[in-house]
Amino acid sequence: MDNLLYWVGLAAVAVNALTGVLDAGRKNMDIIGVVMVGGATALGGGTVRDILLDRTVFWINDQTYLVAALATTVATFFAVRGLRLPARLFLIPDAVGLALFTVVGTQIALEWQAPWLAASLLGVITGVVGGVLRDVLCNDVPLVFVRSELYASAAWAGALSLVGLQRLGVPPVLAAWCAMALIFAVRLLAIVFRITLPTYAERK
Known part of the structure; x- marks a missing residue:
């Protein structure tokens, strides 16, 4: 595991990191701005999770993560620079990143003896905080806060499924793959069919 x-x-x-570059590119940022956005998107969620768990931040403990974030950011910048890309292109890799990070965050929290509910929420934090930082740095309302297709709820469903499957005795690796598939599928279906949660609205 x-x-x-x-x-x-x-x-x-x-x-x-790739999603951060694609979003920053729409704002015509220079390479420094793109690197900052890409790095924050790639490392932000895991950093908050590790601080809350009082463990060494993952990219400080192993700089391979930092190198991966920087290398992907720079490579993507030069690969897509000057291309005209669809505005919503980043949503697909963003869904992949959400699935991967949520499962990793949840599993790490479980291994650090966090209670199951806290572990699932730490998984959601790992999955969504990077995207929040990306949107804030790009001067957008964070995707998770606006009336948009299922996002944090998709991550939470996957995190809870990971916990539940392991409690039922499913091997951790299989449970992880199932949870990642669930998050990606729910997010993708929500994008395609415009599935949203109810919003608060005052009666007029």
Whole structure:
């Protein structure tokens, strides 16, 4: 399971860095701005999780994550620079990153003896905080806060499924793959069919 967590974590960092570059590119940022946005998107959620768990921040403990974030950011910047890309293109890799990071965050919290509900919420934090930082740095309302297709709720469903499957005796690796697939599928279906949660509205 540790080996899976490591490689999924690296993949999540790379994918989230890519989404940060795609979003920052729409704002015509220079390479410094893009690197800052990409790095915050890739590393932000895991950093908050580790601080809350009182453990060494993952990219300080292992600089491979930091290298992966920076390398992906710079490579993507030069690969897509000058191309005209659809505005919603980043939503697909963002869904992948959400699935990967949520499962990694939840599993790490469980291994650090966090209670199941707290562990699931730490998984959600790991999955969504990077995107929040990306949107704030790009001067957008964070995707998770506006009336949009299921986002944090998709992550939480996946995190709870990971906890539940492990409690039922499903092998951790299989439970992790099932949870990632669930998050990605729910997020993708929500995007395609415009599935949203009820919003608060005052009666006029």
